[in-house]
Structures are given as C-alpha cells and as structure tokens.
Amino acid sequence: MRPRPLVQGFCLLCRHHKYVFWIGPVEHDRQRAPAYACEDCCAFVRAYVDQFNRQWDQRPALP
Template sequence: MRRLWIRGDCWFGCERTEVPVLWLGPLQWDGQHAPVYACSPCLARIQAQATRYFYQRRPAVVRPT
C-alpha cells in the first residue's frame, strides 16, 4: 500500500502546522468523525510505541520437546 503524504496539521504532541503528514484514519467521538494525521517524527514515535506494545504482549514460543 502506498503512503500518501499531504501538507497539513499534525494531530499529535508536536502540533506542527503546514507540514507533510500522513492520514492514520478516522477518529470517532460522540457520533462525529474527524481525519487524524501525523507528521514523520510523531509517526515514528507512534510506531515505536506500538512495536513495544506488540513485543510485550506476544505469546511465548513453544518449542517441541
């Protein structure tokens, strides 16, 4: 899948405006929808956090005896 970067506002901690951002998906709140975007540094931080989450919760490998 090809990533489509656009110029816009980052919705995460940096809150930078008019920077290249990637659409992450819709946010739904109280019946409303909003598009969520992240810049490259924030996206890298989110990916690192998700990777840590997955590694902490992955099932143990069962080795045959």
C-alpha cells in the same frame, strides 16, 4: 500496499503544521474527523505499538 502521500497539514499528535500522512479517522461522541500525523509522530507510534506488542508477547502463559 500503496504508500500514502504526504500533504501539507496539521499533525494531530505534535500539533504542528508540516508535511503529514493521513492516518485514519478519529471518532468521539459519534462524530468523526480526519486524522493526520507527521513522519516523526508516525515513527513514534510505530515504535510504541511494536514495544507494546513485544511486552504483550512476553507475558507468561496461564496455567
């Protein structure tokens, strides 16, 4: 997988202008806009997703 380039822009998550990665489009009410996030916010999201999935995997099996 090719790394995404850093560009100067607006981080959607922390709302600061800095170097950001494109993280995909966001959608609301059938409208779309590009979304960018800085490295710190990307690291937070990665940790959040990892923790969520670890908790999900630890659920007891259904009888």
